[in-house]
Amino acid sequence: MDFFYYPQPLADLIAAFSRLPGIGPKTAGRLAFYALQHADEATGLSKAISAALKDIRYCSICGNYTDSDPCRICSSPKRNREILCVVEQSRDVVALEKTGEYKGLYHVLHGVLSPMEGIGPEQLNIGGLLSRLEGVSEIVIAVNPTVEGEATALYLARLLKPLQIKVTRIAHGLPVGADLEYADEVTIARALEGRRPL
Known part of the structure; x- marks a missing residue:
């Protein structure tokens, strides 16, 4: 212009x-x-x-945006403190909360590993994650299924597995209402990998 x-x-x-x-x-x-x-x-x-x-500032515990510290999720006695869901950004917390299905706590990384953009583990909120693992039995990795997201998920899995904590990844595949004929090969492969009994 x-x-x-x-x-x-x-x-x-x-x-x-x-x-x-x-x-x-x-x-x-x-x-x-x-x-x-x-x-x-x-x-x-x-x-x-x-x-x-x-x-608005970051919660000192989970790194989510908040107007009170700790945030409402971290300070809620109703949340399951044994499960920690790791997400890329604060907006991902909102997306998961809207489902009403997840009852654990969150940890916001503020990005994903991207060596091309100079983003390594030091630039992410990984140190904060490692400092809050006491009493945690499962880490759910819920980063986006991009190349950088997958690299971040693998990095976290390798970092956490020796600590005897169960590490899981959210399932990826076909969205409801999608047609197989229009889905790409990676999406179909992920859907097959994540299949479950009816």
């Missing part, structure tokens, strides 16, 4: 929007003009962002 035609503050606003993930230059321009035309909504958005940046 050519910013030459815009006043500098508007060009800066468009540029700021375009740096957000999934927002291209045209959408950034539409958002900037919308913000200018709807000042009350833009001011509310600005206040919400400022409040989140001020009040």
